[in-house]
Amino acid sequence: MSMNLSVNNREVTNMTFDFPDCGGCKTCELACSFHLIGEFNYKNSAIKIIENKDKSGFSVDFLDKCDFCLNEDEPFCVQYCRESEKLTEFLNKFTRCTKKKEDKLKGGLGDE
Ligand code: SF4
Numbered sequence: 001m002s003m004n005l006s007v008n009n010r011e012v013t014n015m016t017f018d019f020p021d022c023g024g025c026k027t028c029e030l031a032c033s034f035h036l037i038g039e040f041n042y043k044n045s046a047i048k049i050i051e052n053k054d055k056s057g058f059s060v061d062f063l064d065k066c067d068f069c070l071n072e073d074e075p076f077c078v079q080y081c082r083e084s085e086k087l088t089e090f091l092n093k094f095t096r097c098t099k100k101k102e103d104k105l106k107g108g109l110g111d112e
């Protein structure tokens, strides 16, 4: 897990998790874009799948525009992922850290 670091020489400003079991299908990206804008378009996704430079696996990166699918029964990215349990774990960590950051910005103490 990392924040504001370089992953595979790519600057990330959000949260990135190593995800060795991810198959790289990017269904989560399409599902996310459908949730956000009602269209299937990788460019409009709040979740990004990054392949390691040495092709050894993938990382998952959540962007700030992720709204946690609060208005859905289950996050769209998770619904269509074959590794949904692990993806849920990452999403929950991202959600907690984002909330903590927002609380700090508002002058609160956060929830951890
Ligand atoms: S849907 Fe799951 S397995 Fe497929 S790319 Fe996304 S995180 Fe990886």
Ligand code: SF4
Residues within 6 Å of the ligand: 031, 032, 033, 035, 036, 045, 046, 047, 062, 065, 066, 067, 068, 069, 075, 076, 077, 078, 091
């Ligand atoms: S939880 Fe975030 S990344 Fe996942 S589908 Fe919803 S908006 Fe996209």
